[in-house]
Amino acid sequence: MAKDLRVTRIEDLPGPKSKEELEEMKMPYEEYCRQQFDVGNEFSKPQALDGIRWLSTTMYIFTPHSVANIAEMGAEVIKIEMPRMGDPMRHTSPFNECYLYPLHDSRPMTGAGMGFLGANDSEYYITMDYHLDEMKEAFYRMVKMSDGLTECYRPGTFDRWKQSYRYVQELNPRFIYVWGGGFGYGPKCFGGSYDILGQSHAGLGSVTGFHETFGGHCAKHSNWCIDWYSGTQITFGMLAALHWRRKTGLGTMIEFSQVQAATRCLGYAAPLYGRFGIVRQRWGNWDTQLCAHGIILCGKSDFPDAKNPQDKYDARYAMVSAFQDEDFKELCAVTGNQQLYDKYKATKDRVEGEAQVEIYAALEKWAEDKSRSEVVKILQDAGLLAEPVMNDREVYESEHFRQRGSIRWIDDPTYGDVLVQSAYSSGLMAKTPRRQTWIWRTVGADNVKIYHEMLGYPMSKVEEWYEKAWI
Amino acid sequence: MCDIIWCKKEVDGKVCNTVNYLDPYCFWNWEGKVNCAECGAVYYIHMIQGHMYKGPEERPGEKPDTSPLYADKPLDGYTNYSPGVEGRTRPFQCLPRDIYLGVPDMVKFSVRGRPVRGWRPQPPSAGIAGSMPYSWDLKNGSPEVWEEYQKRLNSGEVKDW
Numbered sequence: 001m002a003k004d005l006r007v008t009r010i011e012d013l014p015g016p017k018s019k020e021e022l023e024e025m026k027m028p029y030e031e032y033c034r035q036q037f038d039v040g041n042e043f044s045k046p047q048a049l050d051g052i053r054w055l056s057t058t059m060y061i062f063t064p065h066s067v068a069n070i071a072e073m074g075a076e077v078i079k080i081e082m083p084r085m086g087d088p089m090r091h092t093s094p095f096n097e098c099y100l101y102p103l104h105d106s107r108p109m110t111g112a113g114m115g116f117l118g119a120n121d122s123e124y125y126i127t128m129d130y131h132l133d134e135m136k137e138a139f140y141r142m143v144k145m146s147d148g149l150t151e152c153y154r155p156g157t158f159d160r161w162k163q164s165y166r167y168v169q170e171l172n173p174r175f176i177y178v179w180g181g182g183f184g185y186g187p188k189c190f191g192g193s194y195d196i197l198g199q200s201h202a203g204l205g206s207v208t209g210f211h212e213t214f215g216g217h218c219a220k221h222s223n224w225c226i227d228w229y230s231g232t233q234i235t236f237g238m239l240a241a242l243h244w245r246r247k248t249g250l251g252t253m254i255e256f257s258q259v260q261a262a263t264r265c266l267g268y269a270a271p272l273y274g275r276f277g278i279v280r281q282r283w284g285n286w287d288t289q290l291c292a293h294g295i296i297l298c299g300k301s302d303f304p305d306a307k308n309p310q311d312k313y314d315a316r317y318a319m320v321s322a323f324q325d326e327d328f329k330e331l332c333a334v335t336g337n338q339q340l341y342d343k344y345k346a347t348k349d350r351v352e353g354e355a356q357v358e359i360y361a362a363l364e365k366w367a368e369d370k371s372r373s374e375v376v377k378i379l380q381d382a383g384l385l386a387e388p389v390m391n392d393r394e395v396y397e398s399e400h401f402r403q404r405g406s407i408r409w410i411d412d413p414t415y416g417d418v419l420v421q422s423a424y425s426s427g428l429m430a431k432t433p434r435r436q437t438w439i440w441r442t443v444g445a446d447n448v449k450i451y452h453e454m455l456g457y458p459m460s461k462v463e464e465w466y467e468k469a470w471i
Numbered sequence: 472m473c474d475i476i477w478c479k480k481e482v483d484g485k486v487c488n489t490v491n492y493l494d495p496y497c498f499w500n501w502e503g504k505v506n507c508a509e510c511g512a513v514y515y516i517h518m519i520q521g522h523m524y525k526g527p528e529e530r531p532g533e534k535p536d537t538s539p540l541y542a543d544k545p546l547d548g549y550t551n552y553s554p555g556v557e558g559r560t561r562p563f564q565c566l567p568r569d570i571y572l573g574v575p576d577m578v579k580f581s582v583r584g585r586p587v588r589g590w591r592p593q594p595p596s597a598g599i600a601g602s603m604p605y606s607w608d609l610k611n612g613s614p615e616v617w618e619e620y621q622k623r624l625n626s627g628e629v630k631d632w
Contacts, residue, residue: 097576100589109591111575212520215499402632409583409632413607417585 036430039405047074048432052242055080055142055149056123057130060089061224062195062258063152063180065119065231070238072423072434077123078142078450080130083469086443090116100415104443112440118422119231122437126451127444127471131161135470141455143168148176148238148251155181155189165253175251176241180234184257193258195224202226202262207269210284214357218282230261286360290323291350292331295389296363300371302388310391317389318375320363323347327384334382335366404428412438414445447471474498476514476527476539478507487512488546491539494563506535508542508552508559537561579616584629586620588613 016022027035038045052075056067064079064087071077081087084104093099093113102108130139140163143149149168151158158164158179165177182193183201199205199220210216237254245251263270269280285295295317303311322331325345332341340362344350350359367375372388379386390398396419401407405428407421415438423436444466451457451471465471478487489509493516502517505527513535516526538561543551555562577590588607610617623629 097574099575099591101591102593108593111589111591397632409581409585412588415589416587416607416609417581417583418587419581 037428037433039403039428040408042433042435046432047435048429049073049075052076052148053078053146054238055146057149057151057153058180059087059152060194061119061227062193062231063150063178063234064089065228066178066180066234066238067150068119068121068123068422069232069235069426071122072426072436073432078146078446079120079123079125080128081125081443083127083129083471084443086112086127087116087120089113089119090443092116102442112442117420117439119228120440121420121422122435123440124446124450125441125443126447129470130163132470135465136162138451138455138457139163140168140171142450143175144172145454146172147174147242148178150178150180150234150238152180154192155179155185169251169253173250174245176238176245176254177251178234178238178254178256180230180256180258182257183259184255195227195258196220198226198230198258198262201259202266203269204262204265207266207280207282209282211282214284216282216284226258226262226265229265230256230258233261233264286356287323287351289351290321291347291356292328292359292363293321293323294360295319296360296367296375298364298370298372298375299368300374302372308393311393314391315388315394316372318367318372318379319385319387319389320375320379321385322379323350330382331363331379331384334378334384335363337362337366410436410439414441415439444471474518474521474523476505476507476516478510478512478514480507480510480512480529482510489542489544492541492543493518494540503536504530504533506538506559508539508556509544511558579619580623583632584623586613586616 011017016025026032049070052070054067054070054075054077056064056077056079058064058067058079067075067077067079079087084106086103090103090112092115093111094115098114099111100114101111103110103112128135128139130136143163156164159166165175168175168177182197183189183191193201196205199208204226205218205220207218208221209219234254234256237256241252241254266280272278272280287293298316298318300316301312302315306312306315320331322328325347328344328350329341332338340359344355344359349355370378376386376388388394395401396407406425407419408424409417409419412418418439420436420439423434426434447466448459448462451462451465452459462471474493476491476493478489478491480487487507487510489507491505491508493505498516498518499521500519502525504513504515506513513530513533514527515530515533516528517524538559540554540563541552541560543549552560554560575591578587579590581587586609588609609620620629
């Protein structure tokens, strides 16, 4: 009988014919994930925040990072810097030698330091001395054409310059205004902030590092961790405000104090004090709630012949985790510390301070004649969780990060071959992945694009402002 | 928090007068013997929480456990022994390495051997900032770097990672 073309029969369609066949045809989950995230092809996919335009009058890392987050997800971010100087962060560089030139076309022998990396990528860079009356019009016109602004001046500065939320909401009621800074309004409203100040004032520094009993001190999380972290918290506020605007049609003001943000990391510290009057103390590389669950020092370096001291001396730390009773029993067996298991069979016994002192000392004693990788291998072979504490060279060489694209080389349009992690280390998104267009651009590189092409000022005007150093 | 041992030992009728600086971290909670960088006299110390609990007491004839990090002679116009002088001071791991120059480093190639840009001075052909907004023509902009890149490519020095 001839096939009736009007009838769709399931057996004629491509794909599985039964539930069992469907199960059979499903690709392995690993492969499915690789196909979904398709690392390396980010630029062929759409961007979640395409169509959002954000102004950024920010400096250093904290507030810039909050907008770099949305720039990586597709928002058009216009970073406004002071003419011919730029963000002060451009003038920092590790060891005073890692600069990329030029800073600005009038300053070819001054560079922007690599400290500027990561918090300012994929944005357009213009200059404007926006506190001048003469530049107010251009500033307000940008406000009218944008969805929001992030600034980092001291409280009230933008108000004095007539560009705070009180003023800009009259021009653009849908405008989302973000202030990010030190203390915010209150008794310390004139206080600025840096990462270390945030960590100290918020109480975070006091619970970080080893206790003095072990020769330690309170320590700051390194690499301005709270700048990165609180910048990301601002991003959440911005996205929530955008969602709120979709519902109400109205903008809002976000006030974000850095010293306040860091208290979020304190976990149970405040409730603990509130209920029991206990002031939380430092516990270093150990854990107050789990043991063994910490970092131990091994006797031998993995790279004893390396030239770099970071490899030669420092590749000696290993993370060990065996806090469940069974795991702890195995840990004691494999390290020849059976007496420790007999003494500390239960978690509640192991987490006691004295017990931890004894347990970690015994583990370090056992690791005394071993290299970091030997320690890790012995523990992993015993079915325990252990990993070396890797330095950034090892992270670069790690196959895990390479396959996931967390760290990769980009061909920056201005600076050539650059190794970056930033956008690509912030998680994978199947449909709208983050991407990094460029690491940064020179001061005022996009003045013509924004003032002439977007706002429509004639080139003669742009040149005049440039000559006067207003832009 | 750096404590010192001021060596007052008489050597050849002259007071040694060397100030031996103890590195704060190793000597935070520490008990042992340290030599004087100048005359080699050995002192016993016991430090608790950064405070000199016992000592310095001279221990003639004994071997030191470690050496001071740095020593100088303030009464002799500040002649000094910098860290890492064999038999006198001990090395300091965080010494600036030779790869750190203290001056801007004008590399032309990344660690995997591909060309970078952004050294100074930029050649006039590079144009002013922003005039080459979204691409950089290495071949015509920096021909000497292009040539070296070709050589590296041919010799297999250029890697993917």
